[in-house]
Amino acid sequence: MAIVYQKPRDLADMPLSYCPGCTHGVIHKLVAQAIDELGLSGDTVGVAPVGCSVMAYNFFKYDMVQAPHGRAPAIATGLRRALPEGIIFTYQGDGDLAAIGTAETVHAATRGENITIIFVNNCIYGMTGGQMAPTTLPGQVTQTTPYGRDVAYSGHPIRVCEMLATLDGVAYAERVAVNSIPNIRKAQAAIKKAFTLQSQKKGFTIVEVLSTCPTNWGLTPVESLGWVKDNMIPHYPLGVYKDITKEAE
Ligand SMILES: Cc1ncc(C[n+]2csc(CCOP(=O)(O)OP(=O)(O)O)c2C)c(N)n1
């Protein structure tokens, strides 16, 4: 019988620990597929974060380092210096990257570290029970904003791609979503491009992926996909925020 679907070679043969309907699993698949298709598997080292993807080192077959809160870009910098020819990526949630790890992210980006960040933005702290994150939307109900995020009190959400695109060290910044098949295809292309540019030593690359958290949003998996479309994408527009290869054309 013809094989029509196979799990990416670089994903370990073990069940993912994510909740039903969580798109962390889709994003893992896209990362593994991109690296495999580019023939970079043997050269790749990943950095796992805190948050629900803390056990990413169990799911990817790459050599992985576990980073403490927010420190993934700093660890990736060390790996880059130690392994000049390696492919280095971090996989981080919004709590990890845009709260405690903001400084590491901004400085790795401004130094132009030749690493790739896969930034999973689900507008909430998933693992710890659904508290407000720096990316939580205005009005969004969370454990710590039961009446909805009040920007007059809590401030505004951070738009990570827009912010990082202003930095000279950034080679590529794109925001994608995994709420529909066409968007998953675009996400796949973006992740592949980021790793391609890294393999060409072009500098810092980041792909922000709008992801779901049905558990802490209090929605079903299908409703969550609609929530990404109706609430997240209008606030976090999809698209390329920086691409030095396009600017050079
Ligand atoms: C210094 C410190 N701050 C915060 C925490 C708690 N903590 C661990 S994971 C996490 C949230 C992670 O959320 P995110 O990075 O958005 O990933 P998700 O779980 O949503 O995938 C928090 C707040 C901690 N253990 N220590």
Ligand code: SF4
């Ligand atoms: S808590 Fe949210 S982010 Fe974490 S695995 Fe469950 S659905 Fe995914």
